[in-house]
Amino acid sequence: xxxxxxxxxxxxxxxxxxxxxxxxxxxxxxxxxxxxxxxxxxxxxxxxxxxxxxxxxxxxxxxxxxxxxxxxxxxxxxxxxxxxxxxxxxxxxxxxxxxxxxxxxxxxx
Amino acid sequence: xxxxxxxxxxxxxxxxxxxxxxxxxxxxxxxxxxxxxxxxxxxxxxxxxxxxxxxxxxxxxxxxxxxxxxxxxxxxxxxxxxxxxxxxxxxxxxxxxxxxxxxxxxxxxxxxxx
Numbered sequence: 350x351x352x353x354x355x356x357x358x359x360x361x362x363x364x365x366x367x368x369x370x371x372x373x374x375x376x377x378x379x380x381x382x383x384x385x386x387x388x389x390x391x392x393x394x395x396x397x398x399x400x401x402x403x404x405x406x407x408x409x410x411x412x413x414x415x416x417x418x419x420x421x422x423x424x425x426x427x428x429x430x431x432x433x434x435x436x437x438x439x440x441x442x443x444x445x446x447x448x449x450x451x452x453x454x455x456x457x458x
Numbered sequence: 459x460x461x462x463x464x465x466x467x468x469x470x471x472x473x474x475x476x477x478x479x480x481x482x483x484x485x486x487x488x489x490x491x492x493x494x495x496x497x498x499x500x501x502x503x504x505x506x507x508x509x510x511x512x513x514x515x516x517x518x519x520x521x522x523x524x525x526x527x528x529x530x531x532x533x534x535x536x537x538x539x540x541x542x543x544x545x546x547x548x549x550x551x552x553x554x555x556x557x558x559x560x561x562x563x564x565x566x567x568x569x570x571x572x
Contacts, residue, residue: 392547
């Protein structure tokens with residue numbers, strides 16, 4: 350079982366809709382979770398961090414964490430074509446970061 | 459803060475040759491990581507430094523791979539006797555200490571082994 354699992358997609362949403370990306374993790378000792386956006390051929394770029402149960406909002410992005418269910422999600426409101434990318438979920442335990450395989454998102458104009 | 463810098467951006471080499479990549483982390487970051495990423499996969503952990511000490515190395519990593527971080531500043535990753543399976547994007551990332559400190563990635567070095 351991988352440490353972090355994501356649905357690889359692809360996920361397609363129309364412009365202006367809400368995109369919902371999901372991630373599960375296996376290590377209950379994980380304390381921190383991160384979402385990265387990766388455009389094709391580029392390196393990952395940090396967009397959200399979350400450490401406590403509940404929601405954390407930053408602009409059009411909301412990260413949600415449920416430690417009991419070992420579940421992390423990312424909501425993108427008012428999706429734009431520029432949001433089309435692969436979204437990587439990562440967990441951190443101590444000094445080790447674990448990445449999912451990423452979910453490919455396409456926002457259709 | 460100029461971010462994490464990696465050189466070269468692209469490297470094409472023939473099978474059997476040695477290659478070396480360089481990473482300059484964000485100056486105040488103690489932790490430095492090397493990852494490898496292939497198409498459709500997430501970053502795969504290679505090795506981790508805290509300051510100049512190499513604290514962890516992937517069990518999957520061939521002994522053809524070696525990394526250094528002299529004086530706890532920049533780091534180099536060397537691949538000896540390259541194979542076609544080594545073709546990938548090699549990513550360097552750095553962070554502050556603490557499990558709430560995220561990784562900041564460089565632009566990566568894309569290696570193609572012919």
